[in-house]
Amino acid sequence: SQKIEQNSEALNIQEGKTATLTCNYTNYSPAYLQWYRQDPGRGPVFLLLIRENEKEKRKERLKVTFDTTLKQSLFHITASQPADSATYLCALDRGNNNDMRFGAGTRLTVKP
Amino acid sequence: EPEVTQTPSHQVTQMGQEVILRCVPISNHLYFYWYRQILGQKVEFLVSFYNNEISEKSEIFDDQFSVERPDGSNFTLKIRSTKLEDSAMYFCASSEAYSPLHFGNGTRLTVT
Numbered sequence: 001s002q003k004i005e006q007n008s009e010a011l012n013i014q015e016g017k018t019a020t021l022t023c024n025y026t027n028y029s030p031a032y033l034q035w036y037r038q039d040p041g042r043g044p045v046f047l048l049l050i051r052e053n054e055k056e057k058r059k060e061r062l063k064v065t066f067d068t069t070l071k072q073s074l075f076h077i078t079a080s081q082p083a084d085s086a087t088y089l090c091a092l093d094r095g096n097n098n099d100m101r102f103g104a105g106t107r108l109t110v111k112p
Numbered sequence: 113e114p115e116v117t118q119t120p121s122h123q124v125t126q127m128g129q130e131v132i133l134r135c136v137p138i139s140n141h142l143y144f145y146w147y148r149q150i151l152g153q154k155v156e157f158l159v160s161f162y163n164n165e166i167s168e169k170s171e172i173f174d175d176q177f178s179v180e181r182p183d184g185s186n187f188t189l190k191i192r193s194t195k196l197e198d199s200a201m202y203f204c205a206s207s208e209a210y211s212p213l214h215f216g217n218g219t220r221l222t223v224t
Binding site for chain 1: 145147155162167168201203209210212213218
């Protein structure tokens with residue numbers, strides 16, 4: 001069956017450190033992978049998209065890698081701030097359609 | 113910046129009643145979606161809609177559910193006879209082709 005697994009339910013780090021979140025998938029052949037941020041009581045907000053032929057994508061303090069051999073994406077937030085505290089969701093397309101499937105998310109807490 | 117709007121923000125209904133959740137997608141988007149999120153759980157795909165028809169639906173989207181785009185701006189989700197387990201946050205999203213999803217802030221449905 002198809003699975004999207006985000007390595008930990010919760011991650012606590014100190015302000016200024018780099019947060020690294022993992023997304024692993026099985027039985028998917030995604031053309032692209034996306035990361036979203038979700039705050040309590042709000043809808044997910046798109047952060048970054050990376051395509052299957054791209055190894056790495058950056059946007060300001062965010063970096064995403066995509067390894068289609070390992071079936072894994074890593075999401076990094078450098079110089080983390082308390083305002084980065086949220087749940088981060090990995091999402092994959094199913095290759096034949098535009099709809100996305102989401103992992104369960106990792107709740108990141110950045111402590112001052 | 114254009115956004116997806118959902119109404120109402122909170123709906124309380126009795127078991128067995130019909131509910132209609134409403135969404136106004138971003139105006140130039142062609143793909144529309146409904147997702148749901150039971151409290152503390154992951155964002156689950158329900159249905160995608162394109163060109164005035166359902167393009168994909170999940171096993172959750174059974175005969176009790178229906179979607180409609182009654183005019184050029186609204187997109188609705190109807191649950192014909194609500195059950196207790198339908199209590200969740202329902203998110204509408206829209207997108208261009210093979211592009212990130214833009215989510216609304218959801219309707220919290222409580223079935224008593």
